[in-house]
Amino acid sequence: MAKLDIYQQLAVICDSHEYPIYIGANFLTDSELLNRHVDAGQVLIVTNDTLAPLYLEQVLQSFTSLQCDVVILPDGEQHKNEKNLFTIYDTLIKNNHHRDTTLVALGGGVIGDITGFAAATYQRGVRFIQLPTTLLAQVDASIGGKTAINHPLGKNMIGCFHQPHAVIMDLNTLETLPMREFRAGLAEVIKYGFLVGGEFLNTLQTVLADELTGISMEQLASLIAKCCHIKAEIVQIDERETGRRALLNLGHTFAHALEAYTHYQRWLHGEAVAIGLYCAALLSHQLGYLDKTSLDLVDHLLATAKLPRRIPKEIDLVALQTIMFKDKKIKNKTLHFVLMRTLGDCYIEALITEENLRKLLIEAVQGDQQ
Numbered sequence: 001m002a003k004l005d006i007y008q009q010l011a012v013i014c015d016s017h018e019y020p021i022y023i024g025a026n027f028l029t030d031s032e033l034l035n036r037h038v039d040a041g042q043v044l045i046v047t048n049d050t051l052a053p054l055y056l057e058q059v060l061q062s063f064t065s066l067q068c069d070v071v072i073l074p075d076g077e078q079h080k081n082e083k084n085l086f087t088i089y090d091t092l093i094k095n096n097h098h099r100d101t102t103l104v105a106l107g108g109g110v111i112g113d114i115t116g117f118a119a120a121t122y123q124r125g126v127r128f129i130q131l132p133t134t135l136l137a138q139v140d141a142s143i144g145g146k147t148a149i150n151h152p153l154g155k156n157m158i159g160c161f162h163q164p165h166a167v168i169m170d171l172n173t174l175e176t177l178p179m180r181e182f183r184a185g186l187a188e189v190i191k192y193g194f195l196v197g198g199e200f201l202n203t204l205q206t207v208l209a210d211e212l213t214g215i216s217m218e219q220l221a222s223l224i225a226k227c228c229h230i231k232a233e234i235v236q237i238d239e240r241e242t243g244r245r246a247l248l249n250l251g252h253t254f255a256h257a258l259e260a261y262t263h264y265q266r267w268l269h270g271e272a273v274a275i276g277l278y279c280a281a282l283l284s285h286q287l288g289y290l291d292k293t294s295l296d297l298v299d300h301l302l303a304t305a306k307l308p309r310r311i312p313k314e315i316d317l318v319a320l321q322t323i324m325f326k327d328k329k330i331k332n333k334t335l336h337f338v339l340m341r342t343l344g345d346c347y348i349e350a351l352i353t354e355e356n357l358r359k360l361l362i363e364a365v366q367g368d369q370q
């Protein structure tokens with residue numbers, strides 16, 4: 001059996017239960033670890049047709065002594081829908097999975113979200129384990145219990161909170177992740193840097209300046225662990241996003257609007273978040289909070305990660321602004337933005353006028369700088 005390398009272990013304490021996050025290597029072949037959080041004799045692995053040929057066989061080896069069924073969904077955000085949700089339910093019901101079954105999500109955020117939602121709703125809730133295989137899912141989507149599917153009229157419109165029983169991150173899986181997907185995950189890592197600032201932001205600057213060359217598995221695990229730690233701390237205080245958890249949406253109001261405007265075709269989520277982070281920083285600067293040096297640093301960090309930062313010229317800003325006012329983050333018909341006082345000191349601002357927003361969007365459009 002392959003050697004199990006645990007580089008970092010954290011715990012998330014939620015209302016319903018406490019669960020571990022394991023970060024390391026060779027986990028997908030470790031039968032003891034994969035079985036540690038399975039309750040009874042039944043498992044359903046959910047994955048997609050890109051990941052199945054890469055990792056399914058090794059995961060299956062861990063569950064040979066149990067009833068283990070598999071659902072392989074087509075790859076893609078457009079498949080995070082009710083049809084595939086019912087494919088998961090159908091398999092569970094046809095194979096007589098009971099309330100003590102465990103669902104295992106083997107994949108990125110799409111697989112994690114739909115499997116989590118299936119686990120939340122099958123027989124009023126069963127346990128599930130996340131095996132995240134993208135950087136974005138490792139630092140963000142697999143932790144915190146947000147589960148969802150898309151509705152034809154809106155992304156993540158149908159969902160609920162349901163925490164996993166374990167998050168097991170095998171960093172070896174990142175070796176097959178396309179570089180563009182890895183960079184999109186870096187946008188979320190950088191977001192955490194802006195949220196906490198300080199030493200973590202300095203470390204990020206150093207590793208990004210070196211284009212992550214020579215970064216060891218242990219160092220990468222430690223960066224990922226820091227992100228997980230920041231997210232876990234916020235989730236523990238505000239599991240259902242009634243307050244502080246909204247800080248994690250830094251850059252996301254812009255990102256969601258850009259994604260919706262381009263029908264989710266132009267950018268990966270993390271790429272849209274990168275533009276959103278720049279917009280949030282620019283708006284903070286325009287309002288007199290964030291200084292110019294910090295704004296430039298935001299731009300520079302995103303550029304070193306080779307992420308987009310500006311709104312393309314051809315985008316209709318009026319239409320984009322209209323989409324923003326349909327965002328889920330609307331409270332009392334007011335859009336809430338996460339802004340930066342300094343790097344490391346973010347807050348939720350409810351008093352952004354349409355004029356503020358219009359001015360911001362005009363200035364955030366791609367000019368000579370890119």
Ligand SMILES: NC(=O)c1ccc[n+]([C@@H]2O[C@H](COP(=O)([O-])OP(=O)(O)OC[C@H]3O[C@@H](n4cnc5c(N)ncnc54)[C@H](O)[C@@H]3O)[C@@H](O)[C@H]2O)c1
Pocket residue numbers: 048050051054075076077080107108109110111113133134136137140141142143144145146147156173174175176177178181269
């Ligand atoms: N629940 C949450 O808190 C939360 C947070 C952020 C994002 N999300 C959701 O996550 C989704 C985006 O997640 P994502 O960026 O991981 O996208 P994804 O799940 O679509 O994965 C990206 C692509 O990489 C492929 N892939 C995944 N792992 C791979 C690997 N190791 N090797 C080779 N290919 C691999 C996938 O098949 C896919 O084609 C969105 O649906 C978003 O709404 C959820």
